[in-house]
Amino acid sequence: MASGTFVTAVNCMDGRVQIPVIDYLKKKYGVDYVDMVTEPGPIKFVAENTDTAVVESIMSRVGISVNKHGSKTVAFIGHDDCAGNPVDRQTQEQQVRDCISRAKSWGFDIELIGLYVNKNWEVEPVE
Numbered sequence: 001m002a003s004g005t006f007v008t009a010v011n012c013m014d015g016r017v018q019i020p021v022i023d024y025l026k027k028k029y030g031v032d033y034v035d036m037v038t039e040p041g042p043i044k045f046v047a048e049n050t051d052t053a054v055v056e057s058i059m060s061r062v063g064i065s066v067n068k069h070g071s072k073t074v075a076f077i078g079h080d081d082c083a084g085n086p087v088d089r090q091t092q093e094q095q096v097r098d099c100i101s102r103a104k105s106w107g108f109d110i111e112l113i114g115l116y117v118n119k120n121w122e123v124e125p126v127e
Contacts, residue, residue, distance in 0.1 A: 004032035006069040008062055008110075010046070010099070011077045012084060013038040017117045021077055024115070024123035029073055035065035040084025043076055047098035059106050066108045074110050076100060078126070079117035092116065096126045 007025050011017060022034045037058055039045060045054045065071040076099035078085070078092030085092065096114035103112050114126030 005030070006033045006035055006065060006071040007031050007073040007075065008035045008037060008065040008069075008071040009075045009077060010037045010042050010058060010062065011075075012042060012079055012082055013040050014079065014082065014084075016121060017077065017079045020117055020121050020123050021075070021115065025073075025075060033069070035069055035071060037061040037065070041082050042084075043078050043092060043095040043099050044085040044087075046076065046102055047095035049102060059103075062103075062106070062108065066110055072110055073113060074103065074108070075113045075115050076103070077115045077117065077123075080119040089116065089118075093126045 007029050009021050011021055025034045045051050049055055062074055076096045078096050093116055100112045100114055116124050116126050
């Protein structure tokens with residue numbers, strides 16, 4: 001087990017969203033580190049579950065964070081102006097909710113949350 005405390009973010013590879021998400025999660029959960037599982041538009045892949053290789057890769061990397069780093073929380077994140085998933089906020093928020101539903105079947109004993117990074121690069125919860 002790694003030293004320090006961790007949460008996990010399934011986040012876009014877009015560099016603009018990394019720091020806001022890390023800062024938000026570290027502050028909200030009082031953790032030392034945020035493991036980043038990145039893809040271009042990952043919520044689209046997990047929500048739609050059409051590219052099983054990508055979904056299995058994301059799930060495997062989440063598993064490393066949970067099983068090796070002791071992460072107890074996994075966040076799925078959408079964001080404004082996503083090149084890998086160029087859909088509106090409402091669609092991305094639904095994809096985030098769909099990710100949470102799908103990830104419940106992955107078998108990890110974790111809290112699942114959804115976030116959205118708005119056009120001002122501020123992190124907001126997805127209910």
